[in-house]
Amino acid sequence: MDKLAEGKKVLDIEIDALKKTRDALDDTFIKILDMITGCRGKLIMIGMGKPGHIASKLAATFASLGTPSFCMHPAEAMHGDLGVISSQDIVMVISYSGESEEIVKILPVIKLIGAVLIGITGNGTSTLAKMSDVVQVFPKFHEACYLGLAPTSSTTVELAYGDALAVVASGIYGFKNTDFGRIHPAGTLGKKLITRVDDIMMKGEKNAVVHLGATLKDSIIELSKKGLGIVSVVDEQNELKGVITNGDLRRQLEKGSNIYEMEVNEIMTHTPVTIQSGKLAVEALKLLKEKNIFYMPVVYQKKPVGMIRVLDIVNAGIV
Numbered sequence: 001m002d003k004l005a006e007g008k009k010v011l012d013i014e015i016d017a018l019k020k021t022r023d024a025l026d027d028t029f030i031k032i033l034d035m036i037t038g039c040r041g042k043l044i045m046i047g048m049g050k051p052g053h054i055a056s057k058l059a060a061t062f063a064s065l066g067t068p069s070f071c072m073h074p075a076e077a078m079h080g081d082l083g084v085i086s087s088q089d090i091v092m093v094i095s096y097s098g099e100s101e102e103i104v105k106i107l108p109v110i111k112l113i114g115a116v117l118i119g120i121t122g123n124g125t126s127t128l129a130k131m132s133d134v135v136q137v138f139p140k141f142h143e144a145c146y147l148g149l150a151p152t153s154s155t156t157v158e159l160a161y162g163d164a165l166a167v168v169a170s171g172i173y174g175f176k177n178t179d180f181g182r183i184h185p186a187g188t189l190g191k192k193l194i195t196r197v198d199d200i201m202m203k204g205e206k207n208a209v210v211h212l213g214a215t216l217k218d219s220i221i222e223l224s225k226k227g228l229g230i231v232s233v234v235d236e237q238n239e240l241k242g243v244i245t246n247g248d249l250r251r252q253l254e255k256g257s258n259i260y261e262m263e264v265n266e267i268m269t270h271t272p273v274t275i276q277s278g279k280l281a282v283e284a285l286k287l288l289k290e291k292n293i294f295y296m297p298v299v300y301q302k303k304p305v306g307m308i309r310v311l312d313i314v315n316a317g318i319v
Contacts, residue, residue, distance in 0.1 A: 009144075010144040010152070013141075013142055013143075013144040013152075013153055014144050014152065014153045014156045016141060016142075016153075017141035017142070017153035017154075017156065017157050018156065018157060018160055020139045020140075020141050021138055021139060021141075021157045021160070021161060023139075024138070024139040028134065028135075028136050029136070029164075029165075031134055032118055032134055032136060032165065033165055033168055033169060033172075035090055035116060035118065035134065036062075036067060036090060036165060036169050037067075037169050037172045037173065039067075039088070039089070039090050039116075040088045041068075041086055041087075041088030041089035041090070041115075042068045042069060042070065042086075042088075042089045042090070043059070043062055043067050043068065043069040043089070043090050043092060044059075044069070044070060044071075044072050044084075044085060044089055044090065044091045044092070044115075045058050045059040045062075045069060045070070045071045045072070045092050045094070045162075046071070046072050046073075046074055046077065046091060046092070046093045046094070046103070046106070047071075047074075047093070047094040047095065047103075047158075048074050048075075048095065048100045048102045048103055049100070049151070050151040050155050051094040051095055051096065051151065051154075051155065051158060052071075052073065052074075052094075053155075054094060054155050054158045054159050054162070055071050055092075055094050056071040057159065057162075058071075058094075058158075058159065058162035058163070058166065059071040061162065061163060061166045062162075062165075062166045062169070065166050065167065065169065065170035065175055066169070066170050066173045066175040067166065067169055067170075067173075072084075072085075074100075074102040074103055074105070074106050075102055077106050077109075078102075078105060078106060082106065082109055082110075082113070085110065085113050085115050086113070086114075086115065087113060087114035087115060088115075089115045089116070090115065090116045090118060091110050091115045091116070091117050091118070092118045092120060093107070093110075093117065093118070093119055093120065093128060093132070094120040094121075094158050094162075095119075095120070095121055095126070095128050096121060096122040096123070096138075096151065096154040096155075096158070097121070097122070097123055097126060098119065098121035098122075098123040098126020098127060098128035098129050099123070099126050099127055099128070103128060104127050104128070107127065107128065107131045108131075111131065116133050116134075117131065117132045117133050118132060118133065118134050118135070118136070119131070119132030119134070119135035119136070120135075120136050120138075120158060120161065120162075121135065121136070121137060121138070122137065122138045122140075122154060123137070124137040136161070138154070138157055138161075141153050141154075141157070194280075195280065195281045195282075195316055195318055196278060196279065196280055196281060197275060197277065197278075197279050197280070197281050197284050197298050197306070197308045198277055198278065198298070198305075198306065199281070199316075200281060200308070200312045200313065200315075200316045201298050201305075201306030201307060201308045201312065202226070202228060202306055202307045202308075202309070202312070203298075203305060203306035203307075206226060207226065207228075207232070207304070207305075207306055207307050208222045208223055208225070208226035208228050208230065208231035208232065208307065209222070209231065209232045209233075209234055209304065210222050210231055210232075210233055210234075210244075210264055211233070211234055211235070211236070212233060212234070212235050212236075212241055212263075212264065212265055213263055213264075213265070214233075214263065214264050215259075215260065215261070215262065215263055215264070216244075216249065216252065216259040216260070216262045216263070216264060216267070217259060217260050218264070219231050219233075219244050219249070219264050220249060220259070223244075223246065223249070228295060228307055228309065229245060229246045229294065229295060229309075230243055230244070230245045230246070230295045230296075230297075230307060231243065231244050231245075232297050232304040232307070233264050233265075233268050234303070234304065237303075238303050238304075239302040239303055240272070240274065240297055240299055240302060240303065240304045241268070241270070242264070242265075242268030242269050242270045242271075242272060243268060243269050243272040243296075243297060244264055244267065244268045244269070245269075245295075248267050248268070248269070252267060272296065272297060273287065273291050273293060273296045274296055274297045274298070274299045274304075275287060275296060275297075275298055275299070275308065276298070276299060276300070277298050277299065277300040277305055277306075278300075281308070281313050281316060281318050282313075282318055284296070284298075284308050284313060285310065285313045285318060288308075288310050288313075294309060294310050294311075295307055295308065295309040295310070296308060
């Protein structure tokens with residue numbers, strides 16, 4: 001057996017099934033899409049066996065892209081879970097044969113409840129197809145397994161078809177990256193889209209600040225206490241006038257300067273890199289990298305309200 005050739009053959013069969021399905025898409029796809037985007041309730045996905053796994057994945061995809069959705073197991077549905085279905089909901093049932101026993105049993109109850117029933121099947125004469133309000137019947141194609149029995153091409157097509165509905169629906173909603181971040185707060189992408197510098201910056205007593213006229217000794221003490229590697233210099237109105245870093249102090253010591261007599265005004269950077277309060281942490285990281293620095297003040301109305309560091313951003317899981 002040529003193992004590589006056999007593997008490619010499986011992919012070719014499934015690719016062919018996808019192409020046939022793509023070419024067969026018609027107004028039924030649009031009708032189902034309009035039903036989903038116009039639904040005032042929930043989208044409930046149901047499948048048995050391998051299509052059940054597909055239904056679970058698609059429910060998660062729909063939910064993550066703005067369509068309230070969850071997956072229901074048909075066996076559990078018959079033991080009470082049908083109680084969560086209302087007449088405002090859409091129930092999308094996936095069954096390539098359209099005759100799975102567990103699926104057929106719950107169809108009359110779904111119709112009795114009054115929910116819209118959408119069938120996804122490969123059998124246009126099946127019980128599922130006949131009882132559905134709208135049915136998507138896939139074109140004929142071969143399963144990729146040697147016996148032509150195990151759900152392979154069919155589940156691939158079901159998955160891709162559902163993805164197409166979910167993605168196009170999100171476009172109709174005007175679903176933006178900020179919406180995605182709002183419902184994916186724990187993921188890296190979500191954190192990039194919702195975490196702001198104010199959420200993770202050093203602020204209040206943790207921020208290092210000295211006033212104009214202070215000595216370098218004062219700034220050393222403040223740097224040592226706060227451990228940030230940088231201190232903001234402010235005027236009487238608490239507006240930012242400059243910054244002093246560990247590097248600035250080290251250079252003065254290397255020169256032999258009398259740091260006890262010098263004032264911060266003499267060595268501070270007068271035009272430091274800053275970022276406005278409310279900006280995304282990922283924007284701060286980009287700016288820090290561009291300027292090749294490790295920290296910078298966060299300002300609001302010219303006043304430093306915190307200090308953001310590369311370390312803080314990395315520790316927050318934003319990389």
